[in-house]
Amino acid sequence: MIIGDGLKGTDETIVPMDGEYVKEARIGHAIMDADVFITLTHFKGHEMAGFGGTLKNIGMGCGSRAGKMEQHCEGKPSVNQSACVGCGACNRICAHGAPVIKNHKATIDHEKCVGCGRCLAVCPKDAIAADSVDSLAMLNYKIAEYSLAVCKDRPCFHVSLICDVSPNCDCHAENDIPIIPNIGMLASFDPVALDQACADLCNQAAPVAESILGENIRKHGEKEDHDHFHMTHPDTEWRTCIAHAVKIGLGTDQYELVKI
16 A cells, blocks of 8 residues: 555645646645556545545545645634533544633634544534635535646546445544445546436435434425435535536536446
8 A cells, every 4th residue: 555645644746737726736746656547435425525525535535734734724613602512522533633622612723723624523512613605615626626636637537435325524433324325336437427426326315214314304304405415414515516626627517327
């Protein structure tokens, strides 16, 4: 196994982009050294991006430590003091010591926070949220542009596994039960079409009643424009990532589903 950006996350290649949001993408050096790029992704929910699919895996996963921080920097969360019970779950999950518990209430030190969003998912009272919807859209825009930096000008192929679709990112030490039953494996040369197809299939699946998705549906009801991932994490949306990836020429959101 080769760690793409080295043991300390500092081995990186600067990829000139001149994108709308990213001018230089910081990608793990070993990733950019490869002649052919093949990805294997676990498709799941995500507490900031809506879902974690192929684009999230490429854009965030292939960024160096500095690249990851650049993508996350717009989405630093804050704590609703009236809802916080001072349990300390946010402090325990944070690798950077950003959440501080004082007088039985948590606050987020934005100087230490890297915007990873782990604290949002573990808060039992939903007291933590990103400061604005715009910041979540910005995260998705940057993920799309980082994905283009990785994929452009070389052969690529992508495989996505829609199984054990957990509500939160795999980076968590803990997680909840899957929000939908297993669906299967999808593959494509186009990472954008692949994410769109995976999202569509997930939204066509029946929710697992005991999951956080099932719980939220019982609590809030299904709306006409219901989306499983938005219902799982109501503060998120994933469509901006797909739309921006199409806009910058990374791929298309149109696809033909061929069953094998």
